[in-house]
Structure formats: structure tokens, C-alpha cells
Amino acid sequence: MRASWHDYRCGAYFVTICTKDREHYFGEIRNDENGDSKMYLSPIGEMADKCWRAIPQHFPHVQIPLWVVMPDHIHGIVIIDDFVETQNFASLHDNETNKFGPQSKNLASVIRGFKIGVTKFARQNNIPFLWQSRYYDRIIRDSVGMKRIAEYIENNVAEWDENKDIDYQID
Numbered sequence: 708m709r710a711s712w713h714d715y716r717c718g719a720y721f722v723t724i725c726t727k728d729r730e731h732y733f734g735e736i737r738n739d740e741n742g743d744s745k746m747y748l749s750p751i752g753e754m755a756d757k758c759w760r761a762i763p764q765h766f767p768h769v770q771i772p773l774w775v776v777m778p779d780h781i782h783g784i785v786i787i788d789d790f791v792e793t794q795n796f797a798s799l800h801d802n803e804t805n806k807f808g809p810q811s812k813n814l815a816s817v818i819r820g821f822k823i824g825v826t827k828f829a830r831q832n833n834i835p836f837l838w839q840s841r842y843y844d845r846i847i848r849d850s851v852g853m854k855r856i857a858e859y860i861e862n863n864v865a866e867w868d869e870n871k872d873i874d875y876q877i878d
Contacts (some may be wrong), residue, residue: 710846715813719786719847721856724818731778734811736867742866745839751825751834752776758824759783766817783846783859785817818842 726732733752739745748756756776763769774783809824822838831838847853 711744713846715786715787715815717789718814719784719853720813720814721845721847722783722785722818723820723843724783725839725842727839729779729836729839732834732836733776733778733779734780738863744867746776746778746864748776751829751836752778753857754828755825757779758821758828761824762821765820769817771859773857775860777867782863784853784856784860785814787814787817794851795851795874814844 718767719755728839732749733755734746734748736744736746746752758772759771759776768785768788770786770788772784772786775783826836826838845856847856
């Protein structure tokens with residue numbers, strides 16, 4: 708659930724977006740030639756990474772300084788400076804309407820646009836793929852929280868075996 712007291716049109720957020728039933732659509736983590744854990748992206752994992760990188764092109768007031776694509780989820784930091792006009796993944800959008808009313812100019816519209824881009828790629832390439840219906844976000848309130856979250860993201864691949872069963876309590 709979103710914080711009812713917070714305006715999601717600006718701020719810094721730690722976001723986790725999971726695949727349906729935590730299916731490993733995005734690739735796998737294996738040891739490389741040095742014995743270090745490394746994420747090997749599948750084609751849809753590569754598209755997820757590409758769509759995440761493209762967020763600032765579609766939402767010019769959004770920064771994405773750090774993220775990681777994992778086998779069954781994506782962690783990222785999303786910083787929204789301030790929306791002044793509606794931006795979306797129009798070139799990737801299938802003209803779907805939102806039955807809950809306008810959800811533009813906020814974190815939800817950024818995440819929705821990202822998910823649409825990856826889903827469209829999967830459909831066009833006949834790749835079985837589903838997202839979990841919601842996503843998890845945490846408001847980043849200060850530099851201490853930002854540092855802690857950045858370290859978590861940076862170490863996520865190396866700590867996969869210890870953290871792979873975390874329940875993000877999204878659904």
C-alpha cells in the first residue's frame with residue numbers, strides 16, 4: 708500500500724518489482740571464471756535492463772542512479788525531481804486505459820510505463836511472461852537510508868543465495 712500522507716510526484720524511492728510467482732524470467736546467477744556470482748540476463752532480462760535505463764528518456768524529471776536486474780525481480784532507486792507535464796512510454800504503450808482513473812505524473816506512472824515496455828517485448832517475441840500485480844516501494848528519507856539501500860542493491864547478486872527467498876509482501 709502506498710503511504711496516504713505522501714505525494715508520490717517527487718522524492719526518492721527504493722523500488723522492487725517482482726515477476727508473477729517469482730518466476731526466474733530475467734536470467735540466472737552463476738559463478739563466473741573467477742568464482743564470483745554474476746547475473747546472466749535472458750533476452751527478457753536484457754529488455755528489462757534496457758527499459759529501466761530508458762526511464763529518464765520517457766520521464767525527463769526522473770533519475771535512476773542505481774538498479775539491479777535479478778532472476779525474478781528488479782531493485783532500483785527512483786528519484787523524481789518534479790513532474791511538470793505527463794510523460795509516459797507512449798512508443799511502447801498499447802493504448803490501454805487505467806480503470807482507476809488518471810495515474811500520471813507520479814511513481815506509479817513510471818513503474819507502469821516500465822512494466823508495459825517489458826510486457827510488450829515479451830508479447831511481440833512470444834516469451835511467456837507475467838508481472839506480479841503490484842510493486843514494493845520505500846520512501847528514502849535521508850542520505851543514511853540512501854547509502855544503506857545502495858549497498859543492498861550493489862551486493863544483491865553476491866548475496867543471492869541468502870536473500871532469494873525474501874517475501875517482499877507485495878500481493
